[in-house]
Amino acid sequence: MSIIFVKDMCLWYGDHQALKNVNIEIPEKSITAFIGPSGCGKSTFLKTLNRMNDLIPGVKITGDICYEGTDIFSKEVDVNNLRKEIGMVFQKPNPFPMSIYDNVAYGPRTHGITNRVQLDEIVERALRDAAIWDEVKDRLKKNALGMSGGQQQRLCIARALAVEPKVLLMDEPTSALDPISTSRIEELVMELKEKYTIVMVTHNMQQAVRVSDYTAFFLLGELVEFGKTDDVFSQPREKRTEDYITGRFG
Amino acid sequence: MLNKSLSKKRKGFEVLMKALMLLSVGLTVALVLFLLIYVLGQGVPNITWELLSTKPSYLTERIGILPDILNTVYIVLATLLIVLPLGVGAAIYLTEYASNNKLVGIIEYAAETLSGIPSIIYGLVGMLLFSNSMGTCLMAGALTLVIMNLPTIMRTTQESLKTVPQSYREGAFGLGAGKWRVVRTVVLPGCVDGVITGCILSVGRILGESAALLFTAGFAHAVNGIIDGLAAPGATLTVALYVYAKEQGEFGVAFAIAAILMVLTVLINFAAALVQKHFAKRRSL
Amino acid sequence: MLLGLITVCCVLLITVYLVISGIPAIREIGLVNFLFGKEWASTASDPKYGILPFILTSVYGTAGAILIGVPVGFMTAVYLSKLAYPKVKSVMQFAVSLLAGIPSVVYGLVGMLVLVPGIRKIFNVPDGASLLAAIIVLAIMILPSIIKMSITALDAVPKEYEDASLALGATPIETYFKVSVPAAKSGIAAAVVLGVGRAIGEAMAVMMVAGNVPNMPDSLFQSVRFLTTAVSSEMAYSSGLQRQALFSIALVLFLFIMLINATLNFFLKREKE
Structure with missing residues (x-):
């Protein structure tokens, strides 16, 4: 089952075409990794999936992206609801300068939940899902900026989970973290695919192999190859993929 | 699911906030336009060459603001000359050298306090401190203004110093540069915009200052050279405006001065904007 | 090092001078009589030095x-x-700095000739030079500092915070008011306190529009005198106890300002923790 279908998508920043005819189907409840050299368009593509690129002036997009059968660019779609369904975790941990509790409660509050008991439940569940509850349960009222980088990133994941998304986009979520925090996040991501669809941009090919079920290789704005991670890394169909994963460029 | 529109509450919030913001912006714009048009409209017709180039004389019942213009120039120069080295030096010391955090805290707190003190109090203290020892004169006024503007210069310099990325400093240190060399080659160029902005702000503040000068620099209207001028009492344009409007009811002259001050304010702001644009461009390269 | 200490010295100097010159009159008049006396008649044959009207006027006006x-x-x-x-923003920022740069006497002048007659006509009161006129002028005068400082604080909010909020499905406006504003709250609080300081300390513009009569501020249309204007309006011709009393007023004003600064610092510090 695929949850997101992308057909012939192109994206321009002004005159520069950053993505060329991307076609991809993202399978549900699995981890899809986007790999490729810097500037290949993988992050841009990721951000298109929840329309975060809307905010950048001069961006033009053609083609279709369907999420659960709805064209996400259609006029009837409320972009805020789209982003509630398709959450995002950023490269650099970016908790709000508020308490840990308020960080996680921000999303649900935005979407209209004010009942204290209900919020407490949501916060606890999100923090548990993000495997950080035990570390923070005694200091929920403390400022989130006092946590370590790895904890902050897991808090950001909890914050994204609190609005109950179906898809979680992760833009190089471990690139700012140390190896130990990285492996904790990787474990977490693998647990999360039980409930969520995860799309993850990574620079780190080992990470893609370790974590993901599917891998998409981008080069110069093109989606070169997409398939099961094992296949892509063991018997790539394309010469360019092989060159990249064997380290001939990149 | 996706096409469910926002709840009523959220939509209401959006609309309300947008309306309040637009209303506020509109009010601000209207205010600026009104002030500009009104003051210039009332003042410009009263500006004559005679007004600008003569001094007032009770005999001929003529009013001229030449001395006030000169006094203003003198006091601006004197103040900046003294306050710049003090303020910039203090800022560099605080951000680059100071290691004693407690002391830095005290100094910053002092600077903050200083910038919060109303100008009338500066005027009073300046009167006690300077005018009582050197008489009511422009120099006493300038020294008072130095104390007033010290925090401004310090703050703008410090702020722009803080925007110089730490990595630049580390880079320079990594190349084996000494502390002073790093400050001179990396840090100082980075804070030029702050210093200039501070200067411009100070000039603006000096031009606009009246309460602090009333009791320190006095309100005489004599034409002097810069040295004599600093030692003699004299009114700046702003003080002259106050005296003409409030004490003498000469609204024509008052508006003429107001228009001149307004134009100067516009020019100063243009200068500040240009400086900032220039440096922003250079920084982005 | 020395340079930094100059600022500290300045503050000490100002404080010491104000205290030394402010204390004698308070001693003579008595603290309670001075602070809570409702009547100020410094030039009467039986002079009264009560500054409650000035204090209240300054507080109400601010x-x-x-x-x-x-x-x-x-x-x-x-x-x-x-x-x-961006274009609108830069033009407006220019306009706001213009507003900030206009000397207070110009505000006073315009207030004197536009606002004061306007109030007299609209509200049909005998004299438009009033607390209301002063409030309006002060509100206009603190506007630019509030706008500028708030913009600086808001601009400094990392874009990552806003991205995170948008990615959670908050609208841009919700994001700005619920994430950016709280993130910038120390800067905005500072802007407000700066406004308070500027309003309470403004002398010249207020002197020109408030009527400058030492009344209790019972109504918005009363002609009133602020702490600042109390000092400046009599300083030129004062002597003896009257002059000393003026210094005491300055001391009170100074204490107000110190209090405001302390409050600000308290909030900022608590915010950091």
Whole structure:
């Protein structure tokens, strides 16, 4: 089952075409990794999936992206609801300068939940899902900026989970973290695919192999190859993929 | 699911906030336009060459603001000359050298306090401190203004110093540069915009200052050279405006001065904007 | 090192001078009589030195100016920082710095000739030079500092915070008011306190529009005298106890300002923790 279908998508920043005819189907409840050299368009593509690129002036997009059968660019779609369904975790941990509790409660509050008991439940569940509850349960009222980088990133994941998304986009979520925090996040991501669809941009090919079920290789704005991670890394169909994963460029 | 529109509450919030913001912006714009048009409209017709180039004389019942213009120039120069080295030096010391955090805290707190003190109090203290020892004169006024503007210069310099990325400093240190060399080659160029902005702000503040000068620099209207001028009492344009409007009811002259001050304010702001644009461009390269 | 200490010295010097010159009159008049006396008649044959009217006027005037100036300034700042097109923003920022740069006597002059007659006509009162006129002028005068400082604070909010909020499905406006504003709250609080300081310390403009009569501020249309104007209006011709009393007023004003600064610092520090 695929949850997101992308057909012939192109994206321009002004005159520069950053993505060329991307076609991809993202399978549900699995981890899809986007790999490729810097500037290949993988992050841009990721951000298109929840329309975060809307905010950048001069961006033009053609083609279709369907999420659960709805064209996400259609006029009837409320972009805020789209982003509630398709959450995002950023490269650099970016908790709000508020308490840990308020960080996680921000999303649900935005979407209209004010009942204290209900919020407490949501916060606890999100923090548990993000495997950080035990570390923070005694200091929920403390400022989130006092946590370590790895904890902050897991808090950001909890914050994204609190609005109950179906898809979680992760833009190089471990690139700012140390190896130990990285492996904790990787474990977490693998647990999360039980409930969520995860799309993850990574620079780190080992990470893609370790974590993901599917891998998409981008080069110069093109989606070169997409398939099961094992296949892509063991018997790539394309010469360019092989060159990249064997380290001939990149 | 996706096409469910926002709840009523959220939509209401959006609309309300947008309306309040637009209303506020509109009010601000209207205010600026009104002030500009009104003051210039009332003042410009009263500006004559005679007004600008003569001094007032009770005999001929003529009013001229030449001395006030000169006094203003003198006091601006004197103040900046003294306050710049003090303020910039203090800022560099605080951000680059100071290691004693407690002391830095005290100094910053002092600077903050200083910038919060109303100008009338500066005027009073300046009167006690300077005018009582050197008489009511422009120099006493300038020294008072130095104390007033010290925090401004310090703050703008410090702020722009803080925007110089730490990595630049580390880079320079990594190349084996000494502390002073790093400050001179990396840090100082980075804070030029702050210093200039501070200067411009100070000039603006000096031009606009009246309460602090009333009791320190006095309100005489004599034409002097810069040295004599600093030692003699004299009114700046702003003080002259106050005296003409409030004490003498000469609204024509008052508006003429107001228009001149307004134009100067516009020019100063243009200068500040240009400086900032220039440096922003250079920084982005 | 030395340079830094100069600022400290300045503050000490100002404090010491004000205290030394302010204490004698208070001693002579008596603290309670001075602070809570309702009548100020410094030139009467039996002079009275009660500054309660000045204190109340300053407090009311400042509160009124904040009440009007802060919401307008804050909303303008949010709009300019977050929503306005870059061109609009730069033009408006220019206009706001212009507003900040206009000397207070110009505000006083315009207030004297536009606001004061306007109030007299609209509200049909004998004299428009009043607390209301002063409040309006002060509100206008604190507007630019509030806008500018709030914009600076709002601009400094990392874009990552806003991205995170948008990615959670908050609308841009919700994001600005619920994430950016709280993230910038110390800067905005500083802007408000700066406004308070500026309003309470403003002398010349207020002197020109408030009527400058030492009445108790019983109504908005009363001609009143502020702490600042009390000092400046009599300084030129005062002597003896009257002059000393003026210094005492300055001391009271100074204490107010110190109190405001202390409050600000308290809030900022608590915010950091």
